[in-house]
Amino acid sequence: MPVVTKPYLPGTPCWVDLMVPDQQAALDFYRDLFGWQGEVGPPETGGYAVCSLNGKPVAGIMKAMSQDGGPTPPTAWTTYLAAADADATEAAVTKAGGTVLAPVMDVMTLGRMFIAADPTGAVFGVWQARDFFGAQVVNEPGAVIWSELNTSDTGAASTFGAAALGLSAAPMEGTDGKYYSLSAGGRVIGGMQGLDQLPPGTPSHWLTYFSVDDTDSTVDALVRAGGNVLMPPFDMMAGRMAVVTDPQGGAFAVINATAPAPS
Template sequence: MVPDQQAAIDFYRDLFGWQGEVGTPETGGYAVCSLKGQPVAGIMAAMNPDGTKPDPMPPAVWTTYLATADLAATEKKIASAGGQAMVPGMDVMTLGRMAVMSDPTGAVFGLWQAKDFPGAGIVNEPGAFIWSELNTSDTDAASAFCADALDITTTAMEGADGYLSLNAGGRMVGGMQALSAIDDLPPGTPSHWLTYFSVDDTDSTVDALVKAGGNVMKAPFDMMAGRMAVVQDPQGGVFAVINAKGPESD
C-alpha cells in the first residue's frame, strides 16, 4: 500500500523483475505483480474504504496475508482472542474474501479466503516472497493469540537465541521475535510483520535499491539463514532481502 502506485510498480520491476500494471476500477486499481508469469505480490494506492484519498496519507507498508479456509470463522476467533478488525471481511469480486486485522500487540496482518485467486504462484525463489516475521512487543501475548485465533503454534528455533518459529499444519511458515531483541530499531517502532524477499545477491540488490532512491535500515550481514538486509523503498515501505543459501555456499 503506497501513496504513488505507479512509482512503486516501476521500482519493484527494476529491483526484482516483476511485471504489473494498475488494475481495473472494479478492484480499486489493485496491481497483481508477476514473476515468470506467476503472481508474487500486490501493489495498491493508499485509499480509504470508501475509495477516497486519505488525508493525511498513511505511510507505505507491506502487509503479510495469511490464508484461511473460512474468513468469517477466523474473524470471530480473532475477536475472541483480543484482536481487532481494521478492515472487516469483504468480497473481492469472485477472486476471494479479504480482511485486515490486528493482534493484541498491535501488529497488523491480512486474511485471504481464496476463491478464483489462490495467492502467490512462486515463493522461495529470487524475486519472490520467502519469509514473514512477526516482531512484537510481547512474544507471550502474540504466541497465545496466534495459537487461539490462527491455529499457529510457536517453538524455539534451534541455534537462534530468543527467536521463535511459527508453525502451521506441522510446517514452519514464519518467525517471531521481541522488538527489544532487534538492534538499532527506531524508537517507538510498533509491533509489525516484516516481509522478506529472496535475492541471488544481497549486496548488489541493496546497491541497486540505493541507486533507485531506497534507504538502508540494516546493512547486509551474515546470519544463520543466509545474508540479509533490512531496507526501505523510495516511498518508505520496509522489507528485508535475503540470500538464503548462506555465506558458506559462496
C-alpha cells in the same frame, strides 16, 4: 522454480501487497529491483495491480486512499494468512483480543478477506481463497521466502496466534531462545522475535523477506533508485540479509539464503 499450484493451508502466509501513495512509481521500482511485471488494474478493482514473476502472481501493489475523508494510510507491506473461513477467523481474532481494522469483504469472485491487528499491534490480513489462492511462485529470487512477526510481546502474540490463527510457536535451535518458529498444521511457515534487537520505538509488525541472488548488489541498486537502508547487509544463520525501505517508505527484507526455505 518453486511453483505453488494449490491453495495454502490455513495459517500459512499466502500473499503480500503494498499500499503506497504513488502506485506507478512503486511498480517501476519493483520491476527494476526484482524483475516484476505489473500495471495499474481496472477501475472495478480500485486499480489494484497484481505483479508477476516469470508469468506467475507474486505480490500486489495498490494506491493508498483515505477512507471517509480520513488520513491516507501509511506506506506498508501487508502479509496475508490463508483461512478456510474468513468469517469464522474474524470472530476468532476478536475473541482472542485482536482488533478488526477492515471487516470481512468479498473481492469479486477471487476470495474473501479482512485486515486485523493482533493484541501487540501487528497488522496482518486474512485471505479465504475462491478463484485466487495467492502467490504462485515463492522461495526464488524476486519472490517471498520468509515471513516474520516482530512483536513487543512474544508471549501475547503466541497466545493470540494459537487461539485465532492456529499458529504454534517454538524456540528455534541456535538462537538462545530469542527467535521462534511459527508453524501451521505442523509445518514451519515463518518466524517471530521480540523488538529488543530493533531500534527503540519500532512498532510490532510483520516483515516480508524477498529472496535475492546477491544481497549487497541488491541493496546497492535499491539505494541508487532512492531506497533507504535500515539494517545494512550482514551474515546470519539463514544467509546474508538486509532490511530496507523502498523510496516511499515501504519496509521489507532481502536475503540470499544459504539454508533451504521450509517446504
